[in-house]
Every structure is written in C-alpha cells, then in structure tokens.
Amino acid sequence: MSTILRVESLAKRFGGLQALAGVDLAVEAGEFRAIIGPNGAGKSTFFNTMTGLLQPDAGRVLFEGEDVTGKPPHLLARMGVARTFQITSVFHDLTALENVQVSLLAHARRTWSAWPRAGTQHVTRGRELLALVGLGDSAERTAGTLSHGDQKRLELAIALAGEPRLLLLDEPTAGMAAQERIESIRLVRRLAQELGLSCVFTEHDMAVVFAVATRITVMHQGKVLAEGTPAEVRARPEVQQVYLGVPA
Amino acid sequence: MKPAGWLALGAAALLALPLALSEFWIFIAIEVLAFALYAVSFNVLLGYGGMLSFGHAAFFGVGGYAAAILMKKAGLPPGVAFAALPLVAMTTAAAVAVVVGYFSVRRAGIYFAMLTFAFQMLLYAVALKATGLTGGDDGMTGLKPPGLLAQPLAYYYFALALVAPALYVLFRLVSSPFGYALRALRANPRRLQYSGVDVRAHQLATFVVTGAFAGLAGGIFALSSGNVFPGWLNWTASATPIVMAVLGGVHSFLGPALGAAVYVVLEVLISGKTEYWPLAMGIIILILVLLMPNGLTGLARKRAA
Numbered sequence: 333m334s335t336i337l338r339v340e341s342l343a344k345r346f347g348g349l350q351a352l353a354g355v356d357l358a359v360e361a362g363e364f365r366a367i368i369g370p371n372g373a374g375k376s377t378f379f380n381t382m383t384g385l386l387q388p389d390a391g392r393v394l395f396e397g398e399d400v401t402g403k404p405p406h407l408l409a410r411m412g413v414a415r416t417f418q419i420t421s422v423f424h425d426l427t428a429l430e431n432v433q434v435s436l437l438a439h440a441r442r443t444w445s446a447w448p449r450a451g452t453q454h455v456t457r458g459r460e461l462l463a464l465v466g467l468g469d470s471a472e473r474t475a476g477t478l479s480h481g482d483q484k485r486l487e488l489a490i491a492l493a494g495e496p497r498l499l500l501l502d503e504p505t506a507g508m509a510a511q512e513r514i515e516s517i518r519l520v521r522r523l524a525q526e527l528g529l530s531c532v533f534t535e536h537d538m539a540v541v542f543a544v545a546t547r548i549t550v551m552h553q554g555k556v557l558a559e560g561t562p563a564e565v566r567a568r569p570e571v572q573q574v575y576l577g578v579p580a
Numbered sequence: 581m582k583p584a585g586w587l588a589l590g591a592a593a594l595l596a597l598p599l600a601l602s603e604f605w606i607f608i609a610i611e612v613l614a615f616a617l618y619a620v621s622f623n624v625l626l627g628y629g630g631m632l633s634f635g636h637a638a639f640f641g642v643g644g645y646a647a648a649i650l651m652k653k654a655g656l657p658p659g660v661a662f663a664a665l666p667l668v669a670m671t672t673a674a675a676v677a678v679v680v681g682y683f684s685v686r687r688a689g690i691y692f693a694m695l696t697f698a699f700q701m702l703l704y705a706v707a708l709k710a711t712g713l714t715g716g717d718d719g720m721t722g723l724k725p726p727g728l729l730a731q732p733l734a735y736y737y738f739a740l741a742l743v744a745p746a747l748y749v750l751f752r753l754v755s756s757p758f759g760y761a762l763r764a765l766r767a768n769p770r771r772l773q774y775s776g777v778d779v780r781a782h783q784l785a786t787f788v789v790t791g792a793f794a795g796l797a798g799g800i801f802a803l804s805s806g807n808v809f810p811g812w813l814n815w816t817a818s819a820t821p822i823v824m825a826v827l828g829g830v831h832s833f834l835g836p837a838l839g840a841a842v843y844v845v846l847e848v849l850i851s852g853k854t855e856y857w858p859l860a861m862g863i864i865i866l867i868l869v870l871l872m873p874n875g876l877t878g879l880a881r882k883r884a885a
Contacts, residue, residue, distance in 0.1 A: 409776035423767035434764040438775040443761035443782065450757040494775055
C-alpha cells in the first residue's frame with residue numbers, strides 16, 4: 333500500500349492559542365481513518381490547515397507524495413482531494429441536481445464555457461450520483477428545502493462528483509439522530525470501498541467511529557495523542573483518561 | 581405560449597413601439613433601452629453573482645465619457661467615431677473594470693461594496709478635475725449621432741440593435757456553465773472552491789463583462805441625452821441600477837429591464853408634475869421593499885401561481 337496523505341509537524345497558532353502543536357499523520361491508500369478528540373483538540377483546525385483554508389505556521393502536507401502545503405482549495409480539488417464541512421455546505425438555492433451538475437462542470441473544467449446552455453449537461457451522471465447517495469427522488473428539489481441529513485448526503489454527492497482519490501469529511505454525521513448517523517457513515521464507507529477512495533473523517537460519536545474506522549488517530553491539545561486500530565486505541569489508558577472520561 | 585413566441589411578440593412590440601410615440605417619448609424609450617441594459621448588467625452581478633456593487637455607475641459613466649471624448653476630442657470624422665463608439669465605450673469600461681474588480685473581488689459583502697464605492701469616487705474626482713479632457717464641472721454637451729442617426733426614430737433602432745444582442749449575450753452567459761458556477765458562487769463560494777473552481781477569477785470575469793455592458797449602456801445614453809456630467813459618476817448614481825433591479829425583481833433575468841422601464845417612465849411623469857420626485861421615489865422604494873420584496877416580476881409570478 334502507498335501513503336496517500338502524509339502530514340509532517342503541522343503547526344498553527346491563533347494569537348495565544350497553539351491550535352496545532354506539530355501534528356504528524358500518515359494515511360495509507362484505502363484507509364477509512366477517523367480523527368477523534370475532545371472539543372478544542374484541534375480537529376477542525378487540522379482539517380482547515382490541511383486543505384488550504386488556513387495557512388500553517390510550520391509543517392508540510394503531502395498528497396500522493398507531492399507537497400501541497402498551503403495550496404489554494406481549487407487547486408487541491410483539481411488534484412483529487414475533496415472535502416465536506418462540519419456545517420453542511422451545499423448550494424442552497426439551486427436544485428439538488430444543479431448542485432451536482434455544477435460540481436461535475438467544475439471537474440470537467442467547463443465553468444469558463446459561457447455560451448452553451450448548461451441545463452442539459454451532465455444530467456445523467458448527476459442523477460447517478462444522486463441515486464448513489466439515496467437522493468434519486470429529490471433531484472428537482474431546492475437544496476435548501478432538503479432535510480439536514482439529506483443535505484449532508486447531497487454534499488457527499490457534490491464531493492464525489494469531482495472523482496476524488498482522497499475524501500476528507502469534517503464531522504459527517506453532525507446534527508443527525510443516533511440511528512441516522514450509523515446509516516449515514518456506513519453509506520460513506522460503502523461508497524468509498526466501491527469507488528476506491530481513501531477517507532479521513534472527524535467524529536464525536538464513538539459508536540460511529542468504532543463501527544467503521546479502519547484506524548483511529550486521537551488528537552488532544554493540538555497534538556496526536558495516540559494512533560492505531562480501534563482495538564488498540566480503545567485499550568490505551570491515556571486515551572481513556574483524556575477522551576473517554578475513564579480515570580486511569 | 582412558448583418562449584420563442586414571447587420573444588417574437590416582444591421583438592415586434594419593441595420594433596413597432598416608436599412608431600406610436602411622439603418624439604419626446606421616443607427619447608424616453610431610448611433612455612429605457614439604455615437603462616434596461618445597465619440594470620440587467622448590474623443584476624447579473626448582484627442577482628446571479630451575489631456581488632452588491634456600490635459603484636456600478638462608474639462603468640456607465642466611463643462608457644458615457646468615453647463616447648463623449650471619442651466624438652468631441654478624438655479628431656475623427658463623426659461617422660468613423662460613431663462607428664467605433666460601441667466598441668470604445670465597452671472596452672474603456674472593461675479596462676477600468678479590470679482594475680476596480682481586481683482589488684474589489686478580494687473582499688466580500690460590505691467590503692466589496694465599499695471598495696467599488698471608493699473607486700467610483702476616485703473616477704468622479706477625475707471627471708471633475710481633468711477639465712481639459714472631461715469639461716470638469718460643466719460636463720460635455722452638444723453630443724449627437726452623425727447624419728440621419730440624429731433622428732430620434734433612427735437612433736432608437738440603432739440603440740435597439742445594440743441593446744437586444746447585448747441582453748441576449750448576457751442571457752446566454754447566465755444560462756451557461758459559467759452562469760451555473762456564478763449562481764453556485766453566490767450561494768456558497770467556499771463549497772465551489774472545493775469543487776475546483778477559481779472563485780475569484782470567475783468573480784472578476786463577471787465584474788468585467790457586466791462593467792463592459794454598463795459602459796455600452798452609458799455610451800448609448802450619452803448620445804441620446806446629448807451630454808455627460810460628473811454626476812453620472814457620483815456615488816448617488818449607483819443607487820439607480822439597484823432601485824431598478826429591486827423594482828423589477830432580482831430573481832428574474834429581465835426583471836431589472838422592466839424595473840428600468842417603470843422607473844424611467846415614472847420619473848418623467850412625476851418630475852413633470854412636481855419637484856418632489858425624490859420623495860415619490862422614496863415612497864415607491866418603501867412600498868416595494870415592504871410589500872413585494874421580489875419586485876414586479878415576483879408579484880406577477882405569485883399572481884400566476
């Protein structure tokens with residue numbers, strides 16, 4: 333297996349707060365990696381610094397061996413990295429189908445085409461992607477009127493439209509009911525396997541994490557505290573102490 | 581009726597319209613055409629791209645001044661100068677829009693609005709002070725199209741022959757993949773970036789294209805009104821396309837054109853009766869925003885539904 337994502341000593345400071353204090357991470361192709369940690373552990377900052385939204389103070393990010401540190405999001409996306417957001421991020425006043433069409437047009441590098449009509453472009457593939465995430469019947473609905481869970485699924489379809497090789501999901505089950513969470517993450521897992529994607533996701537819900545993750549990285553105070561298979565991580569006393577709330 | 585049917589009907593109406601009008605109202609119809617293009621170009625920026633420019637009058641004004649300088653100061657035969665006018669008005673406005681846009685699209689929301697505002701005031705100062713070129717406070721007067729085109733009826737058709745294709749180009753633009761990206765960009769620029777789109781470049785392109793068409797509108801209007809004044813570039817002038825777009829409806833492509841027609845005609849009717857036209861405009865805006873936030877086209881659509 334090859335390393336699809338490598339992060340070396342990534343650091344980020346906000347004023348007096350050292351949000352990331354040198355994070356190292358190596359994700360092998362085909363992994364379904366969970367990043368967990370208490371609130372304020374730096375998970376979202378880590379995601380945002382890895383994906384060009386924030387500039388790191390120090391450290392490097394390598395995607396498939398290439399240095400992508402601080403690369404702007406649109407260039408990162410073109411290389412094959414997709415991401416979703418903690419707060420659901422769709423094009424709320426476009427229809428579900430148009431949401432996916434835009435992403436397909438972007439992936440095909442067609443957004444500078446300013447004369448032909450767009451309405452009929454990528455419709456078949458757009459509907460396929462919607463069906464894939466279980467939104468086949470909602471293609472014509474305005475994205476903003478979909479339920480929270482369906483918007484999360486739509487965002488997944490938007491991300492998949494770019495045919496990424498690495499998918500980064502920031503709290504993909506945030507705001508969902510317990511049962512919906514497991515179903516939703518299993519869907520992501522199944523699609524990732526079918527499409528040959530590597531995934532890294534942050535998550536609060538331990539049931540979700542232990543249900544699907546192939547490996548788990550535990551963050552605490554801007555650093556990696558532990559890493560391993562779910563069984564290994566569960567057994568680590570320091571993890572239990574800081575995160576699972578069990579006294580050591 | 582199919583869209584093609586409506587289009588044919590609209591074209592016939594616009595072609596026949598001036599034949600039924602007095603000379604005075606033909607001038608008003610030309611003004612409507614110019615401001616329709618101006619308002620639609622503004623709304624491509626606002627309604628589709630989500631960019632509220634507070635300086636769109638800069639491009640209308642630059643187009644107007646470019647036309648005036650071309651006719652008066654370039655030393656060309658009137659026919660030649662006039663033939664070059666549409667292209668000169670558009671490219672001058674586009675060139676200014678490249679500079680203004682380059683800095684302005686780096687910021688969003690109110691900061692974008694303030695940057696466009698600042699650049700417009702800069703241009704206003706230039707128009708006031710560069711007396712040799714612009715006539716300063718007095719503006720430039722006595723502009724007119726050459727030969728037969730000086731007839732209002734002929735000039736109306738000339739304006740229509742420019743405005744109609746310009747609107748069609750803008751319509752194709754908003755219906756194209758670029759237009760889809762533009763709507764997505766208004767809804768969620770960050771999401772679009774992570775789909776691989778260079779958001780800022782698309783914003784700048786939109787700014788330049790809409791600026792160019794505003795410039796064309798300014799050039800057309802300059803030769804029909806016969807003059808350009810620094811006031812065209814004053815910041816208050818930038819409220820005009822905003823009011824027209826909101827009046828007609830920002831959620832429809834031709835809504836702002838309808839808004840422009842209603843605004844111009846109301847201004848003529850009301851300012852002919854009273855000097856309190858601004859008061860009337862204030863009341864109209866209040867009614868508009870409070871009772872029909874989606875403008876006239878929004879109201880029509882609600883009735884139809």
